[in-house]
Amino acid sequence: AQSVTQLGSHVSVSEGALVLLRCNYSSSVPPYLFWYVQYPNQGLQLLLKYTSAATLVKGINGFEAEFKKSETSFHLTKPSAHMSDAAEYFCAVSVVTGNQFYFGTGTSLTVIP
């Protein structure tokens, strides 16, 4: 079975500061990993995905994530936070033999001016 743990349900950063959102996964087979962003009253938008190619994945809006198998982690980072980054972020895992995403509980990012 697969699962995802997002550490920190709320993260606050200052505008221009580093954004780090943590995600650890559990999977008995090689995983696919995803980060989605949800703005208020919106659906989920794919930020980036890891599907067993390069371990450092670059996504939209300046975000990137690194797959670390030894740490079972897939943390999301952005060098410099922007006010427009304020949203809910979800990490998700699936597997090539599976049919569904398993989502974390989400991290709400607040950007302080």
Place this chain on the structure above:
Amino acid sequence: DSGVTQTPKHLITATGQRVTLRCSPRSGDLSVYWYQQSLDQGLQFLIQYYNGEERAKGNILERFSAQQFPDLHSELNLSSLELGDSALYFCASSPGDRNTEAFFGQGTRLTVV
């Protein structure tokens, strides 16, 4: 715009009633997934259809059912509604029957009063 269309955007109904949520997948996508997002349960996978056939089932209640039609649109039927069914219901689509990537609609917000 993900290309996935969900209707209606909002729905308010009374306990005991039955509602139907509709989803049109992205052009060319054969899989449709339904998810429920609530404050206490997070994002929960309900069910997947691939090219008209049920492919995977998650935490879907017996009062809920879904189907995918020949034109690939899908409907989620919720019956004998309870207050606890109030949630945001998302539809997602993907090209194949494996979850290598999914595109989410804007969701239908269901309020049961």
